Amino acid sequence: MHPAVEPPVTVIRELRAALDQAFSAPGADARADELLAGGGAGLPDAHPAILDHDAVRAADPLGLDREFGELPAVNAAGDARTLLGWVRTAARRGDPGWAAEDAVAALRDAGMLLASLGRAGVDPSVAAPEWEPLLTAWALRTDMVPRDTVVHYGFWNPVGDRERRFLDRGPQEGALIQSVRTSCRLLPLAGTALDVSWRCGPTSPAGLAALAVMRDAVVAFAGEFARVRQIVDPHFFIEKLRPFFEPITVAGNPWSGPAAAFIPLYLVDEALWGGGEALAAMHAEALRYGRPEWRRARERMAARPALSTWLEAGERGDHTPELATALELTDSAVHALLRFRGQHVTTARRAYSDQDSAFRHGSGGFVPEDLKRVVDDERAAATGLHAAEQRAGA
Incomplete structure (x- = not known):
């Protein structure tokens, strides 16, 4: 039985263990839900019962x-x-x-x-x-x-x-399923780590430890996509799997099928680097298809500035080693997301460029150029963040 409020160092240790052990411990998914629901402080007493994922x-x-x-x-x-x-x-x-x-x-x-x-x-x-x-x-x-x-x-x-x-x-559908399993663990964990960092202060020792966990989770997420990209042929996806992800109608309303665009990147993006109009539209749709715990966490995070913006503002004041470290960790995470998104755009263009294909958009309703607009916005944010990191480390 966990107490209602956990000390930050305990939470950070749990997050690091879950990441290092690939959530293999019994009940790891439910415990991750507790920490996310509590903003990195445990499970509030009034929160609904946590789902037994196993x-x-x-x-x-x-x-x-x-x-x-x-x-x-x-x-x-x-x-x-x-x-x-x-x-x-x-x-x-x-x-x-x-x-x-x-x-x-x-x-x-x-x-x-x-x-x-x-x-x-x-x-x-x-x-x-x-x-x-x-x-x-x-x-x-x-x-x-x-x-x-x-x-x-x-x-x-x-x-x-x-x-x-x-x-x-065969290996291709299995790799896609496993990548979703992994993403649905790594991204909420990264979001919880961001919560803990804010709770402690991003440049405090505990805040920096939480940012390191966040960075490692985001890097692992990007690495998982790169791995899947080596296994799954875009034409296999578009010809064989994509037809199963069409909308179905329930009570007169069409509901989209499973879509990569709906993984919970909204638990990281705006909190980390801010986003833009293209990302906001994509995430608004993704939130509809997400878990309720993720929607509640995203609503809580929306009240804060983006971490990159907060750190850049701090960099214009006194330069400290702690600020430089926080900027470095944040910059590393943002660039990992950029690598993922650049690869995603390339893969989507390959999948949907075949003139003989019946599909011109993903199962979430978005086209490759929607993804490209998000890349452009994030690259602009990354440029400013990287410049601040370079100045702080000078």
Whole structure:
């Protein structure tokens, strides 16, 4: 049982251990939620119960483990009849009153089946309208959208033989799923570390230790994307996987499918370097499809100036070794994000440049030039930050 408020040094030690151990300790994901919810100070007494993520991954509330083992072959055959049978049978097993963990798992599994049905050419909202009240109830129970998201597809996907996939057991889809698992851990951890740094003072010893954790988490996130880029061919994604990520209609409203644009970069970007109009539009949409804990944390962080802006203002005053270190750590994190975004733009352009492709935008609704505008804004912020770092270190 953790106390309501943790000393900063204890929190920083926990964040560092989670990062170094790749969240392998039992309950690590739930503990990370507690720290994020408490702004790096533990879990406030009034906060809702933390989700048991391990229970979500273990859950099979719709009884579909066997069907998911067969789903790649059924999808390869485009067997709409089998998919429709599974969808209708699973709907009869659904319970709108399920607790949060089962509701999350049900959204994950139902969403993947409905997406598969849509890819086979059958509109699930027409062929299986019985899903609408179930999806709506589970969305209300979990405070999320009424379908599967990138978080369901990656972070809450079982590991091992029960992993849910649209395609076969080849390395490419598996690498994408794992990258989402990793990103949904590293980015909230980086956001918590930023919270701790503000709580302590970014140039205090504890604040600098927290910034070092933040920097390492962001660098690890960028490295994960670089790794996936070496495994996943953009044309494989656009031709094989992208058709499963089309919108589905629930209660008359279209809801986007899992999208890389919806990973929780909003827990880092504005707090770290500020953002711009292009990023604000992208993050506003991503927040709709994110976890409620992430939305609450982002709202809390929005009250502060960007760390880079605060440090640059400090640099115009007295130069101290601590300020120089804080600028160096922040600059390193911003440049890691820039490397990621530059690679993302290149990959997106390759994926969506094929004139024969049916797709011209990502599953989140954005086009490569939207990503490029964010890169331009961040590069401008990075230039000013780097100049301040150079002056402080002179």
